[in-house]
Amino acid sequence: MLLVQNLIKRYGKQNAVNDISFELQGGEVVGLLGPNGAGKSTTMKCIVGLLRKTSGEITIGGYDHLSVEAKRLFSYIPETPYVYDLLTVEEHLQFIAQAYGIRDWKEKGNELLETYDLTDKAKKLGKDLSKGMRQKVSICCALLPDPQVLFFDEPMIGLDPKAIRNTKRIFRELKEAGKTILVSTHLIDSVETIADRIMILKEGNIIGNDSLENLKKQFEQKEGGSLEDIFLELTKDE
């Protein structure tokens, strides 16, 4: 469903992403982990077309990632939520529904607002929302079109505990519904239970890419050894 081949992204002379290749099969949930500055956001932004890649090939559902056909297939939840200052919360959903041609969106929209405690904020303008509320609106907008593929960049940052719990539940529901998900996160436990595979980035390179079970074997982790232990082992400075 997602194919990334030899992706390189340079900022000036610095290689932020260093010739990486990976694939996500349809229905796969993959956690993208890495220390600060590893290149997670850069990778995601290149995939969704917000940053111009230096070189490489990216396809989504077999279409070039910059094509309209590819864009119809995915939603992206950025690390820093972007909301329109002069649209209310419900107008954001209406805007997305119109842009994607979704006719009966109100029921699902209301359910999403309910899930994220935004029902009483429906008439609030974007500019008057807190950072966490903006993040919630961004997640609601991404979920409304029911995309096949979801790219979440640090979705839990700024969310309160209830919203984190609801987002974890939504991850599980999306997985059960067969969606393909790439989620970058520092909150390792938020992907540990749902990810089919973990990819670990360090200094722009993929240094681990396997199921949690295999990563545990690779690192001879005993039963009960956590993903966090493996992560710290893999990313420690030599």
Ligand SMILES: Nc1ncnc2c1ncn2[C@@H]1O[C@H](COP(=O)(O)OP(=O)(O)OP(=O)(O)O)[C@@H](O)[C@H]1O
């Ligand atoms: N706009 C930019 N201009 C120049 N360098 C950049 C820019 N954005 C990111 N970088 C550099 O590219 C590298 C990768 O950054 P990126 O934001 O992709 O990392 P990340 O893994 O998402 O980090 P974090 O976990 O801190 O969000 C870092 O060395 C960073 O300094």
